[in-house]
Amino acid sequence: MVKDVLGASGQNYLKVIFSLSETMETVTATRVAERLCISPAAVVKMAAKLQDMNLIRYNRKKGFRLTGAGRKIALEVIRHHRLLELYLKEALGFTWDRVHEEAERMEHVISEDFEDKIDVLLKHPSYDPHGDPIPAKDGTLPEVRYVPLSELEEGQCGEIGRVSDRDPEMLRYLGELEMYPGTMVVLVKREPFGGPIRIQLGKKEHAVGLELARSVFIKTGP
Amino acid sequence: MVKDVLGASGQNYLKVIFSLSETMETVTATRVAERLCISPAAVVKMAAKLQDMNLIRYNRKKGFRLTGAGRKIALEVIRHHRLLELYLKEALGFTWDRVHEEAERMEHVISEDFEDKIDVLLKHPSYDPHGDPIPAKDGTLPEVRYVPLSELEEGQCGEIGRVSDRDPEMLRYLGELEMYPGTMVVLVKREPFGGPIRIQLGKKEHAVGLELARSVFIKTGP
DNA sequence: GACAGATTTTAACCACACTTAATTTTGTGG
DNA sequence: CCACAAAATTAAGTGTGGTTAAAATCTGTC
Numbered sequence: 001m002v003k004d005v006l007g008a009s010g011q012n013y014l015k016v017i018f019s020l021s022e023t024m025e026t027v028t029a030t031r032v033a034e035r036l037c038i039s040p041a042a043v044v045k046m047a048a049k050l051q052d053m054n055l056i057r058y059n060r061k062k063g064f065r066l067t068g069a070g071r072k073i074a075l076e077v078i079r080h081h082r083l084l085e086l087y088l089k090e091a092l093g094f095t096w097d098r099v100h101e102e103a104e105r106m107e108h109v110i111s112e113d114f115e116d117k118i119d120v121l122l123k124h125p126s127y128d129p130h131g132d133p134i135p136a137k138d139g140t141l142p143e144v145r146y147v148p149l150s151e152l153e154e155g156q157c158g159e160i161g162r163v164s165d166r167d168p169e170m171l172r173y174l175g176e177l178e179m180y181p182g183t184m185v186v187l188v189k190r191e192p193f194g195g196p197i198r199i200q201l202g203k204k205e206h207a208v209g210l211e212l213a214r215s216v217f218i219k220t221g222p
Numbered sequence: 223m224v225k226d227v228l229g230a231s232g233q234n235y236l237k238v239i240f241s242l243s244e245t246m247e248t249v250t251a252t253r254v255a256e257r258l259c260i261s262p263a264a265v266v267k268m269a270a271k272l273q274d275m276n277l278i279r280y281n282r283k284k285g286f287r288l289t290g291a292g293r294k295i296a297l298e299v300i301r302h303h304r305l306l307e308l309y310l311k312e313a314l315g316f317t318w319d320r321v322h323e324e325a326e327r328m329e330h331v332i333s334e335d336f337e338d339k340i341d342v343l344l345k346h347p348s349y350d351p352h353g354d355p356i357p358a359k360d361g362t363l364p365e366v367r368y369v370p371l372s373e374l375e376e377g378q379c380g381e382i383g384r385v386s387d388r389d390p391e392m393l394r395y396l397g398e399l400e401m402y403p404g405t406m407v408v409l410v411k412r413e414p415f416g417g418p419i420r421i422q423l424g425k426k427e428h429a430v431g432l433e434l435a436r437s438v439f440i441k442t443g444p
Numbered sequence: 445g446a447c448a449g450a451t452t453t454t455a456a457c458c459a460c461a462c463t464t465a466a467t468t469t470t471g472t473g474g
Numbered sequence: 475c476c477a478c479a480a481a482a483t484t485a486a487g488t489g490t491g492g493t494t495a496a497a498a499t500c501t502g503t504c
Contacts, residue, residue, distance in 0.1 A: 009461060030481065042462055044483060049460095060469080060482065091313070092339045102333055109327040117314045231491060252451070264492055266453060271490095282452070282499085446504090453498070460490085468483065474476090 001112055003073040005053070008108035011077045012036060013046055014055060017064045018074035026063035075135040080107040080115060082128035082135075085165075087118040089129045096129045096180075097171035130171075131162025131181035131217070146217035149185065150197065150210055157186040161219035170215060177206055179216060223334055225295040227275070230330035233299045234258060235268055236277060239286045240296035248285035297357040302329040302337060304350035304357075307387075309340045311351045318351045319393035352393075353384025353403035353439070368439035371407065372419065372432055379408040383441035392437060399428055401438060 003011055016035045020027045029047065033040040047058045055070035066074060084103035088094040094102065119125075119137075126142055127133055133142040146161040160183045163174055178201060179185070188198040188205060196207035225233055238257045242249045251269065255262040269280045277292035288296060306325035310316040316324065341347075341359075348364055349355055355364040368383040382405045385396055400423060401407070410420040410427060418429035 007460075028481080029483090038461085039463065040482070041464080041484080046461075088336075092336070092343070094335070094339070098335065102336060105331040106328065109331055111324055113316070113320065114310075114314070114324060117316070121314070229490075250451085251453090260491090261493065262452070263454085263494080268491075448503090449501090451498100451500070453496100455496080456494090458491105458493070460492105461488100462490105463488070464486090466483100466485075468481100470479100470481075472478090472480105474478105 001076065002069070003076050006055075006073065010046070010050065010055075011073065011108055013043075013050060014066065014070050014074040015077045015081070017056065017066055018071065018078065021064075021066070026061075027065075028063045029058075032064065072139055075139050075141065077107055079135040079137070080110060082132055083115060083118055083122065083125070084110070085128045085130070086122055086125055086134070090122060091118070095172075096175065097168040099129060100165045100168070127162075127181065128165075129181075130165040131160070132165065144219075147220055148214050149187065149199070149208075149216040149218050150213035152187040152218060152220075154187055154189055156220075157184060158218035158220045159184050160216060162217045164215035167215075170212060173212070174216070177201065177208070185216075185218065223298065224291070225298045228277075228295065232268070232272065232277075233295065233330055235265075235272060236288065236292050236296040237299045237303070239278065239288055240293065240300065243286075243288070248283075249287075250285045251280075254286065294361055297361050297363065299329055301357040301359070302332060304354055305337060305340055305344065305347070306332070307350045307352070308344055308347055308356070312344060313340070317394075318397065319390040321351060322387045322390070349384075349403070350387075351403075352387040353382070354387065366441075369442050370436050371409065371421070371430075371438040371440050372435035374409040374440060374442075376409055376411055378442075379406060380440035380442045381406050382438060384439045386437035389437075392434060395434070396438070399423065399430075407438075407440065 006014075013032065013036070016032055017027055020031055020035065024031065029040050029043040033043045036043070047056065047064070050056045050070070051058050054067055055073065056067060057065045081103045084106050085099040088099040088102055089096055125134055133144055135141045144161060147158075149160075152158065160179060160181050162181055163171070163179065165171065174180070183201060186200040188200050190197050191207075194210060196209055197213045198205060198207050200206075228236075235254065235258070238254055239249055242253055242257065246253065251265040252262050255265045258265070269278065269286070272278045272292070273280050276289055277295065278289060279287045303325045306328050307321040310321040310324055311318055347356055355366055357363045366383060369380075371382075374380065382401060382403050384403055385393070385401065387393065396402070405423060408422040410422050412419050413429075416432060418431055419435045420427060420429050422428075
C-alpha cells in the first residue's frame with residue numbers, strides 16, 4: 001500500500017492537512033500543529049521530510065498543499081478511519097462518541113485486506129456515523145457542501161448532514177437531543193448577543209449554544 | 223490498562239518471554255532476540271528497562287523470568303492477540319494463515335472496550351483458530367499439555383490440539399490436508415533416517431515431514 | 445588450568461518524532 | 475519607514491528502540 005512508506009505520524013500529518021484544506025485556503029504550520037497537539041517546530045521539521053518524499057508542497061506563504069501522491073495517501077487513511085468508525089458502531093455496537101478515538105489508533109495498522117472485508121460487510125457505505133463521506137477505493141470522494149446550523153435563517157429548515165466528530169462530550173449531548181445525520185431541524189429563532197439558537201426537531205424544541213450550532217452541518221435544498 | 227505504561231515493543235518482549243517460558247526452562251537474551259528478529263544487544267538493553275519497571279527479573283544464568291506484573295501484561299497482550307485471531311477468522315472471514323500477522327499489529331492498539339465487545343460476540347471463547355488457549359480476563363489460562371505429533375508411537379492416535387501459528391505457508395499446507403485442531407489423526411508409521419511420518423486422517427493417508435510433525439500437537443488420552 | 449569459541453554485555457552511534465528556547469521573517473499600525 | 479508582535483524557523487536536547495563492533499565473560503576440551 002502506498003501509505004506504508006510512512007509511519008503513523010506521517011499519515012496523520014497528511015490526513016490533517018487534507019481535512020484542514022477543506023475549510024481553509026492556506027493551511028499553515030501553526031494550524032497543523034494545533035490540530036495535532038504538537039509544537040509548530042515539529043511540524044516544520046516533518047514538512048521538510050514530507051516534501052522530500054514528494055507528498056506535499058510547502059512554503060511559508062501558500063502553506064501546505066498535498067501532491068497527488070500525498071492526497072492519495074491521505075484518502076487511504078481517511079477511508080480507513082471512516083470505514084472503521086462505521087464498522088465499530090454497526091458491527092460491534094460502539095456508541096458514536098467512542099468510535100473516533102478507537103479508529104484513530106486502528107486506522108494505521110489494519111491491512112488492505114481488513115479494509116476490504118469490512119467494506120463488503122458494510123455493503124460499500126458512503127458515509128460514516130457522523131455523516132462524513134467515506135473516500136472510495138479509487139480516491140473518489142463524494143462532494144458535500146453543507147452549511148453550519150448556526151448560519152441558517154430563522155424559519156429555515158434542513159436535514160442534518162454531518163456533525164463534528166471531534167468532541168465526544170458534544171456527541172453524547174447531540175445523541176441525547178437525537179440530532180443525528182438524517183434528522184430534520186428547523187431553526188426557530190436565533191437569540192441575540194451570542195444567545196442560544198432555538199431549534200425544532202420533530203415535536204420537540206431545544207435551545208442550543210452557538211458552539212454546538214457551528215458544529216452541526218445542514219444539508220440545505222438541492 | 224496495566225499494559226499501557228509500555229509501548230508495542232515492550233509488550234512484545236513480555237509476550238515473547240512468556241511464550242518462550244512455556245517451552246524452555248531458561249529464556250536467554252539470544253532466544254528472545256531470535257524470536258523478535260532483533261540483535262541480542264537490543265534485548266539486553268530493554269531487559270534493564272523492563273527490570274527497572276519491575277516487569278521481569280533478568281540475570282545471565284537464569285535468563286528472563288516474568289514478575290507478577292509482567293505476567294499480567296503478557297497475558298493481556300496474548301488475550302488480545304488470540305481473541306483477535308479468532309475474531310478475524312469468524313467475523314471477517316480471514317483464513318487461518320492470515321490472522322496472525324493482522325492480530326500482531328492490532329493487539330497493541332485495541333481498547334479494553336473493543337476486547338470486551340469481540341469477547342461477547344465470540345461468546346467468551348477459550349481457544350484461538352490454531353488451538354492456543356485464550357487467557358481469561360482475570361489472567362487464568364487453561365492448562366494444556368500436548369505432545370508433538372512427531373513423538374507419537376506408531377499406531378497411536380489422538381486429536382489435534384493445536385498447531386504452530388508461526389508459518390503461514392505451513393498453515394496453508396495444513397489446511398489443504400485438513401489438519402485442524404479437533405481433527406483425529408493416527409500415526410501409521412515413522413520412516414527412519416529423518417524420513418516422513420505417515421499419518422491417517424479419516425480415510426486419507428499422508429506422509430508429512432518431521433518439521434511439520436513437530437509443529438502439530440496432539441491431545442493424547444486423559 | 446589454559447585457551448578457543450560462544451555468549452553476553454558495553455559502547456558508540458543512528459533514525460524517528462517530539463520538546464523548548466533562541467532566532468529570523470513578515471505583516472501591520474503609528 | 476520603522477518598530478513591534480506574531481508566525482515561522484533553526485538549534486539543541488530528549489526518549490525510544492534499534493544497529494554494529496569491540497570488550498568481557500562463560501564453557502567445554504585438551
